[in-house]
Amino acid sequence: MRATNRLSAKGAVSLGPGKHADGAGLWLVKDEGGRGKWVLRVTIYGKRREMGLGAFPAVSLAEARKNADVARSIVRAGLDPIKVRENAKREAARNLHILNDIALDCFETRKAELKGDGVAGRWFSPLEIHVLPKLGKMPVAEIDQTDIRDCLKPIWHEKAETARKAMNRLSLCLKHAAALGLQVDLQATEKARALLGKPRHKPENIPALPWQYVPEFYSSLNEGTVTHLALRLLILTGVRSNPLRFIHENQIDGDVWTVPAEAMKGRRDATADFRVPLVQETLAIIEEARAHSRDGFMFPSVRKGVISDATMARLMERRGMTERPHGFRSSLRDWLAETTDAPHDVAETMLGHVVGGTVERAYRRTDFLEQRRALLARWTQHVTGQKGAVVKMVGGQA
Incomplete structure (x- = not known):
């Protein structure tokens, strides 16, 4: 045989x-x-x-x-x-992870670093809207610069800032995949940038109402509605819309509003809560807002939760204005620069900006609360149509 x-x-x-x-x-x-x-x-x-x-x-x-x-x-x-066969199967399995799964896993691992754990979706949105519909089902190991170029080319010049964010998020996803042991091209996004060229579109700043015209707009917010009260407090305090929309009764202690660190953009240290001084006008607004509060939140929406980011913007749109609520921070900053001698550190701290390097901040233990209170009192006088005298800062005091 x-x-x-x-x-x-x-x-x-x-x-x-x-x-x-x-x-x-x-x-x-x-x-x-x-x-x-x-x-x-x-x-x-x-x-x-x-x-x-x-x-x-x-x-x-x-x-x-x-x-x-x-x-x-x-x-x-x-x-x-x-x-040998088992190793080959494991290698093949690792490299069959699709981008959609990698992106979601990457997002989960980064949530702790994001404001409000990324609930608002702003970190993930550029991927979800502009990348995953085209590349989400591809094995991450197969994605190269031409795939990325073809994906982002339609918005590269027309929506340059959005495209930049999408590219940065995708780069983080590839790094996350590499950390998981997948064979990916970590240079793919940089190669794609070279193929796409420099964006023609220049990002524009959010339109802001000149500080001289803020009093007229402020006086028109006189109906006592949630939207009107929210806009009033936004203008007077200079805070961003997110912490303002989520202002809660337990954040108010006398004449100080303490914004939790996780609600502050760029403040991820658990000890970096931000104190906002409250003057007579802002305290009156808060007292009036309490009549609308629900579950301790002072600016609730009609149905559930708090008012949306677009609620205040739509009010300004309906009035034919190109300016947006976030622009009032610029109005305040310009007023500080043009009518006061406020030191740079104090003026920047009024907007909740982190000032100085790590070492400098470690030695500086003040948040200029009383200096900022004096300046906000003057800003309130201007906004409410009272005399807003020029503020001179001498030796760090107003």
Whole structure:
């Protein structure tokens, strides 16, 4: 009898239950139902092992012999074909992770660094809107610079800032994939930038109402609604809309409003809460807002939660204004620069900006609360139509 290739394709089909040798360690093991499996017996490191080569008849005799030849060659090289196959499967599985899954996992790991744990979705939105619909189902290991270029090309010049954010988020996703052990091209985003070229569009600042015209607008917010009161407090305090929308009763202590660190953009240190001084006018607004509060939140929406980011903006749109609520921070900053001698550190701190390097901040233990209170009192006088005299800061005092 032949030592190898003992079986034939037709004969294998008609064989009964049991073990049938094809030779050189290749066996067909069949059951009562006529189905079976291919098994290769090999000796590895002095021990006999059986390696499955697939189900019969799905795997043909010719294919089983081909797979057996590959396994034998691995044995001759002094390696374990079973381990080699398992390693190859693990490598293939790692590299089949699609971008959509990697992006979500990356987002989860970064939530602790994001304002409000990224609930507002601003970190993930550029990916969700502009990248994942096109690249989300691709294995992350296969994404290259041409894929990224083709994905972002439609918005590269028209929506330059959005495209920049999407590219940066995608770069972080690739780094996250690399950290997971996936084979990715970490330079793909930089190569894509080279292919796309420099964006023609220049990002524009949010339109701001000149500080001279703020009193007229402020006086028109006289209906006592949630939106009017929110805009009034926004203008007088200079805070961003997010902490203002989520202002809660437990954040107010006398004439100080303490904004939690996680609500402050760029303030991730748990000790970096931001204190906002409250003057007579702002205290009156807060008292009036309490009549609208729900679950302790002073500016609730009509249905649930708090008013949206767009609520105040839409009021200004309906009045035909191009300016937006965030621009009132610029109005305040310009007023400080043009009508006061407030030191740079005090003026920047009024807007909640982090001033100075790590070492400098470690030695500076003040947040200029009383200096800022005096300046905000003057700003309030201006905004409410009273006399807003020029403020002179002498030796850090107003």
